[in-house]
Amino acid sequence: MMIHNRADLLVAEYDSQVIGYALATRFLVLYANGWVAELQELIVAPEARGPGVGRALVAAIAERARVAGAVELTVPTRRARDYYLTLGFTETATYLKRELT
Template identity: 40%
Template sequence: MSISIRRGKAEDASALFGLARQYQTGREAIGRDEFSVALDNVLRQRDQETNVLFVAEEDERVVGYSLMTVSRLLHAPGLTAHLQEIVVDESARGHGTGDRLMEANEHYCMGRGVRQLSASTARIGSFYNHRGFEAMGQHYRKLLDLG
């Protein structure tokens, strides 16, 4: 069982839609039309690439993806990246797919000179819950050693 990582493309839409519906963080899952608009935007070429979509395949079947944005922030020098989404199909979890996707994102960042990669997770403290927030994430970052 070999896991390969590659850039996402329009032909992956059906598989990615199924995975995106597994990710669901809002009150309702994304619909097909909204997903199509989002995927088109993610895949659109720009002068300064801001969206990076990686797809994980196992035996030629899409089993995961990650979506990262690369940008400049006003408070940090240079390029930064934020891992917006990382999803591994429920049937493929526990085989290293998530690790491989993370490695692909880190490698991409280091190749572009990105020093900070941040990510969010679905954990949040009672401080925010008490104030009417819904648990959506906790912010983490990893400083990358560019050598």
């Protein structure tokens, strides 16, 4: 586990092997009237999917965000939309980006 004052990197291990990780950051925004945590990456090795590794990582990120004072947890995704809906997330917006290169 790596902790920064505004970021969490949680790692899941099995038999001394990394099988997944979650990376989230927290930032202050006016629209939410407080801190928002954003789950930026959630990766679980294909052979470790199914028994709840991803679910446990998301739950741990959510709890860390709550304890840190965040008022919501967001996740920008299209490919895993249905997965996050099963974890209690609601769809609120389209995520747009602009390349800055």
